[in-house]
Amino acid sequence: MKKRIAGRFTVILFVIGFMSATQYNTVNTDDSRDYRDTWEIRQQLSREKQVHSELLSEIGLLDDTLAKYSDKATQDPQAVLKETVEDLRRSAGLSQITGPGIELEVSPSLEAVALGSEITEIPPDLLIRLVNEINRFDGIELAIAGERVINTTAIRDINGYTTVNTDPISTPPLTIAITSKSMEEARKLYSYLSASTIHEDFYIDDLTIAISEPQEQLTLPAFDEKIQMGYLEAGEGE
Incomplete structure (x- = not known):
């Protein structure tokens, strides 16, 4: 009789243990669903659309350049080449530029x-x-204390001085033109x-x-230093 009761008791404990283990696994199962809120998803979508817009703009510029060559190359190829070179210089920041903008003091x-x-320099x-913050907007060009900022510009601390393009900038007050x-x-x-x-x-x-009020005409100086191209290598036969 005692063995029968002990056997039943063992079965009951086994069932209880199995149910507890099943419930524990159910509670701790990884939920791979995306719990990001709507605002985060909209921000991600906005960033993707901005990248898509930038790519379309670049494609449009290349199409315009090809069209210029197609229309004018047979008439005046040198003029087309000079115009293309000037466009590239302007895009690289090697030319003085004038346009609408603002100044930060x-x-x-x-x-x-x-x-x-x-009063010390602005920390790098x-x-x-x-x-x-400024570069969140497309088509922006800027100069910091007269130093034109381009894609290769480095802002860093050199021997305790804040530098732009390896040139120390003055302590404030200083102007940033955009x-x-x-x-x-x-x-x-x-x-x-x-x-x-x-x-x-x-x-x-x-x-x-x-911040100054927006101006119709604001002039930025050209980048006047040598562009470092240490990572570019010519291929064989070039």
């Missing part, structure tokens, strides 16, 4: 001046953050930077940013 904060705090990481594709884009950039949290980051370093 970076100055010591009033509190720093009143307290007699030492802070300046890079500002440039990244041009855009149109007055409409210049106004959008003005509104965006006016509301940006980058002002708070600069204020922590005792600096303020004053």
Whole structure:
């Protein structure tokens, strides 16, 4: 009799243990569903659409160049070549450029001046953050304290000095000039930077940013240094 009761008790415990294990596995099963909210998905979609738009713009520019060659090459090939070279120089930042834009005046904060705090250069990481904020807009060209910023420009600390294109920039106040594709884009950039949290980051370093009203004509200097092409190699027979 005791053996029968013990056997039944063992079976009951086995069933309870099996059910507990099944429930534990069910609760701990990985759920691979995407829990991102709608806003995150919209942001990702917006970034993908922006990349697609940039690619279409580049394709359009290449099509225009090919059309110029097709229409004018037989008439004046040298003129077409010169025009193409000038377009490339302008795109690379090697030519002076004039267009609609805004100016940023970076100055010591009033509190720093009143307290007699030492005014130092803008930290490189802070300046890079500002440039990244500006480059959120397409077709932007800029110059920092007279130094034209291009794709190969490096902003870094060299021997304790903040440099742009290896040239030390002055301590504030200094001017950052920005041009855009149109007055409409210049106004959008003005509104965006006016509301940006980058002002708070600069204020922590005792600096303020004053933004000028959009201007119809703003001139940026050409990049006047040698472009480093150490990673480019000519193939055999070239």
